[in-house]
Amino acid sequence: MLCxxxxxxxxxxxxxxxxxxxxxxxxxxxxxxxxxxRRPRIEVGILAGTLALTAGQSWPWVQxxxxxxxxxxxxxxxxxxxxxxxxxxxxxQRFLDTHPEIVEFLLEAYGQAQRHFGSDVxxxxxxxxxxxxxxxxxxxGYILTSLAVDDALTRLDSxxxxxxxxxxxxxxxxxxxNLEFL
Numbered sequence: 726m727l728c729x730x731x732x733x734x735x736x737x738x739x740x741x742x743x744x745x746x747x748x749x750x751x752x753x754x755x756x757x758x759x760x761x762x763r764r765p766r767i768e769v770g771i772l773a774g775t776l777a778l779t780a781g782q783s784w785p786w787v788q789x790x791x792x793x794x795x796x797x798x799x800x801x802x803x804x805x806x807x808x809x810x811x812x813x814x815x816x817x818q819r820f821l822d823t824h825p826e827i828v829e830f831l832l833e834a835y836g837q838a839q840r841h842f843g844s845d846v847x848x849x850x851x852x853x854x855x856x857x858x859x860x861x862x863x864x865x866g867y868i869l870t871s872l873a874v875d876d877a878l879t880r881l882d883s884x885x886x887x888x889x890x891x892x893x894x895x896x897x898x899x900x901x902x903n904l905e906f907l
Contacts, residue, residue: 801828808835809866810849820852820864824899827864830892834866838902841884842868849905863898867905877904 802821805828811817821828831850838846847869854862870877881904889902 798825798828801832805831805850810847810869812849812851816852817850817864820862824864827896827900830896830900831866834889834892834902837884837888838866838868841880841887842870842872846870848902861899864900866900866902868902869905869907871907874906877906 802818805811805821809831835848838848849867849869851865851867852862853865854860868877868881872880881902884902
């Protein structure tokens with residue numbers, strides 16, 4: 726999906742969690758991002774599994790690739806490692822290497838988790854397999870919470886209905902969210 730000037734507020738909402746903190750000492754501010762969107766022929770979106778900005782906006786964590794700037798897979802993985810808690814890192818890394826489409830999904834999922842569980846939400850990633858069932862491994866995002874059980878379940882239901890259930894085809898049964906109470 727591309728973000729254009731016509732959808733700049735929703736575009737910022739989509740990319741803000743991803744862009745926050747990605748420029749080292751100078752995070753991308755909403756004004757910078759929206760100014761870039763207002764330039765003629767600016768498009769921001771996921772194209773062939775990459776974040777692309779056309780018409781010349783640059784940030785240091787993006788690699789110049791001809792007329793488009795492309796976020797490298799390594800930078801995406803680094804962002805995931807910096808924003809999610811990773812359990813059994815080697816196993817999660819192998820899973821993400823095997824299923825790179827999940828990395829793209831995780832970039833968006835974090836902002837959605839913040840929207841439903843608060844800006845300080847912590848999500849732990851862990852690969853789970855059931856040896857009793859002949860099923861492929863699955864990556865779980867455990868939303869860590871100290872909320873009351875009813876409140877946490879209500880938020881998870883809202884998260885599912887508002888966003889996650891629409892993503893199931895995208896993750897192909899390889900990812901799920903659950904709650905983990907602290």
